[in-house]
Structure formats: C-alpha cells, structure tokens
Amino acid sequence: QVPLVESGGGLVQAGGSLRLSCAASGIIFSLNDMGWYRQAPGKQRELVAGITKGGSTTYADSVKGRFTISRDNAKRTVFLQMNSLNSEDTAVYYCNSNWGFQEYWGQGTQVTVSS
Numbered sequence: 001q002v003p004l005v006e007s008g009g010g011l012v013q014a015g016g017s018l019r020l021s022c023a024a025s026g027i028i029f030s031l032n033d034m035g036w037y038r039q040a041p042g043k044q045r046e047l048v049a050g051i052t053k054g055g056s057t058t059y060a061d062s063v064k065g066r067f068t069i070s071r072d073n074a075k076r077t078v079f080l081q082m083n084s085l086n087s088e089d090t091a092v093y094y095c096n097s098n099w100g101f102q103e104y105w106g107q108g109t110q111v112t113v114s115s
Contacts, residue, residue, distance in 0.1 A: 003024060003027050003097065003104040004097060004104050005022065006094070006109040007021050007022075007023070007109060008021050008109060009109030009110045010111070011114060012112070012113055014085060014114065014115045015084060016085050016113075017081070017085065019079060020036065020080040020095075020109060020111075021077055021079055022079075022095030023075075024078075027104065030073045031053055033098045034069075034071055035048075036048045036049050036069060036080045036094070038089075038092065038094065039091055049067055049069035051071050063082075063089075067082050067083070068080070068081040068083075080093070082111070086115075087114075090113045091110075093109050093111055
C-alpha cells in the first residue's frame, strides 16, 4: 500500500491555476510534517512548500505569493494551491511526509504549463 497518493496535476496555460492533493494512508498524518517537492527534467528535486504538524509553512522563493500549502488532518490530506503558473513551474510534483526517521514519497504527478 502506497502511503501517499498525489492527484490534481495536468496541463494548464501560463497564468492559470491548479490544485494538487496528496492523500495519506497508513501513517499518523497529524504527527507528520508534510511537503511538496518538484523535479524538472535535468534538474534536482527541490522543496516547493512545506507545512509542519503545527501548521507552520515555508515556501521556495520562486513560488512565494503564488502557491499556498495547506493540510486537513481530518481528511489526512495536504494540498498545494498553485496560481499564476508559468513555464518554469513545469515539473513532476511529489508529496513527502516526515516523522522522525520515517519518511515517505508519493509517486508524483506531472504539472505542465504551456506558454
């Protein structure tokens, strides 16, 4: 069973919006720090946004003011609202959970922004 399953990726025009979701199972979601990472072709995986179990958030400079991470502990889901998308946001987006030494990754969801 895959602990994290992403959804919501797709093809969008520049300036558009997408909302990614990551549903968790098999982990104590409320105790996990959650994050969204992305990896573009030929580039290293990078942190896009993170949210702690307490609700504190952090963002990459490149997405500040455009992306918003949130979590719903009752639904065991973390979200990434992405607005004003541009071609540099094109990548595979991965969900990550972290609790001490226990870390999981989702399978990734493709986001493609056409100019």
